[in-house]
Amino acid sequence: MQTLTPHVYWAQRHGEIYLRVELSDAKNLDICMQDNSLHFKARGHGAKGDNDYEFSLDLLEPVIPEVSHRSTQRLINITLRKQNECWWDRLTLQERKPLFLAPDFDRWLDESDAEMELHAKEEEKINKVSIESRVPKDPYLGLKKGYLFMYNLVQFLGFSWIFVNMTVRLFILGQDSFYDTFHTIADMMYFCQMVAVAEVINPLVGLVKTGVFPAMIQVVGRNVVLFVIFGSLEAMQNKAVVFFVFYLWSTIEIFRYPFYMLACIDTEWKLLTWVRYTIWIPLYPLGTLAEAVAVIQSMAIFDDNRMYSIPLPKALGLSISFSYTLKLYLALMFLGLFINFRHLFRQRRRRFRSRKWKMT
Numbered sequence: 001m002q003t004l005t006p007h008v009y010w011a012q013r014h015g016e017i018y019l020r021v022e023l024s025d026a027k028n029l030d031i032c033m034q035d036n037s038l039h040f041k042a043r044g045h046g047a048k049g050d051n052d053y054e055f056s057l058d059l060l061e062p063v064i065p066e067v068s069h070r071s072t073q074r075l076i077n078i079t080l081r082k083q084n085e086c087w088w089d090r091l092t093l094q095e096r097k098p099l100f101l102a103p104d105f106d107r108w109l110d111e112s113d114a115e116m117e118l119h120a121k122e123e124e125k126i127n128k129v130s131i132e133s134r135v136p137k138d139p140y141l142g143l144k145k146g147y148l149f150m151y152n153l154v155q156f157l158g159f160s161w162i163f164v165n166m167t168v169r170l171f172i173l174g175q176d177s178f179y180d181t182f183h184t185i186a187d188m189m190y191f192c193q194m195v196a197v198a199e200v201i202n203p204l205v206g207l208v209k210t211g212v213f214p215a216m217i218q219v220v221g222r223n224v225v226l227f228v229i230f231g232s233l234e235a236m237q238n239k240a241v242v243f244f245v246f247y248l249w250s251t252i253e254i255f256r257y258p259f260y261m262l263a264c265i266d267t268e269w270k271l272l273t274w275v276r277y278t279i280w281i282p283l284y285p286l287g288t289l290a291e292a293v294a295v296i297q298s299m300a301i302f303d304d305n306r307m308y309s310i311p312l313p314k315a316l317g318l319s320i321s322f323s324y325t326l327k328l329y330l331a332l333m334f335l336g337l338f339i340n341f342r343h344l345f346r347q348r349r350r351r352f353r354s355r356k357w358k359m360t
């Protein structure tokens with residue numbers, strides 16, 4: 001089998017020499033520097049098919065003997081570092097250029113262009129350093145991220161327990177599971193929703209960069225339904241609507257909290273991000289609808305038992321039923337849905353428009 005030379009393309013900068021060896025599926029690479037000569041040997045598919053290919057180049061000026069190279073399926077890129085930062089008139093010691101060597105026009109720059117590139121890089125480095133030094137580092141960043149990670153983990157575990165429990169019960173008991181959801185799930189839901197108050201506090205104290213108002217709508221909205229409607233009316237507790245409200249709440253949270261957990265460790269899973277910023281589109285209106293059904297069902301009960309009713313002076317009658325407050329709340333619910341739907345839509349657009357999302 002004959003030994004052949006591959007096509008080699010070269011370009012330079014003040015500090016480096018770049019070589020591109022046109023050899024695909026290269027194996028048994030042997031690239032080294034000896035007495036300022038570069039020796040290359042490999043087996044691969046080049047201009048003459050599958051063969052052993054090799055070449056040597058006596059370089060014009062001294063280079064650092066360590067060679068760095070990276071091979072792809074199509075070619076091998078070799079980078080040499082010049083010992084002195086200067087512009088070379090040519091690559092090789094001998095004046096006549098070897099036949100297999102040609103300029104790499106994809107990377108080729110003349111001396112003045114390379115100088116401009118160097119200046120631009122230096123300027124970029126200086127700008128980066130000055131921006132970094134101007135923005136003060138937060139000494140508590142690790143602590144804040146640790147707290148947020150733990151908070152999200154606790155919520156994720158709580159809502160996963162709720163979701164899995166409800167799903168298993170639905171498979172085993174079928175529709176019967178609808179009617180005792182509250183008695184099996186409520187304690188965990190109470191816990192998760194009480195802890196969720198932190199979701200309003202976190203943006204308030206600047207721990208997360210998001211609006212306080214959307215979080216307040218979400219937390220207050222859910223807690224009214226959980227504590228006031230379901231929690232204080234026993235007659236509501238065995239209604240099927242509890243199942244739908246709890247199931248819709250937990251479905252979004254088993255994606256939202258892991259997404260935040262990953263954000264705390266500066267990681268992103270594209271599929272999870274997509275689900276977090278998409279699944280609310282059907283779930284939020286459905287959740288609000290289920291909550292509205294619960295509010296409407298509770299009105300007649302509040303009318304009967306007069307709980308939370310506002311006492312009136314005798315001349316005006318007995319009291320104003322809490323159901324009037326709930327009617328007002330019902331209107332607020334749809335206003336809240338509109339505000340948060342718009343907020344989430346903006347968050348979604350911001351997220352999917354970002355350069356980072358498009359590049360990864």
Ligand SMILES: CCCCCCCCCCCCC/C=C/C(=O)SCCNC(=O)CCNC(=O)[C@H](O)C(C)(C)COP(=O)(O)OP(=O)(O)OC[C@H]1O[C@@H](n2cnc3c(N)ncnc32)[C@H](O)[C@@H]1OP(=O)(O)O
Binds near residue numbers: 208220222252287
């Ligand atoms: C004044 C009170 C008025 C009361 C009125 C009452 C009426 C209310 C009626 C409303 C009825 C709705 C009831 C609810 C029903 C349901 O939930 S149904 C089920 C479906 N629900 C959903 O899909 C909503 C899910 N909830 C949310 O998405 C949030 O709670 C939200 C507040 C609505 C939006 O979240 P937000 O934080 O604003 O946006 P994000 O894009 O997720 O985050 C922004 C950035 O902040 C970071 N971040 C946020 N939280 C954390 C965290 N815990 N840990 C770490 N990081 C966090 C996040 O990573 C983002 O950062 P960047 O990536 O850098 O942008």
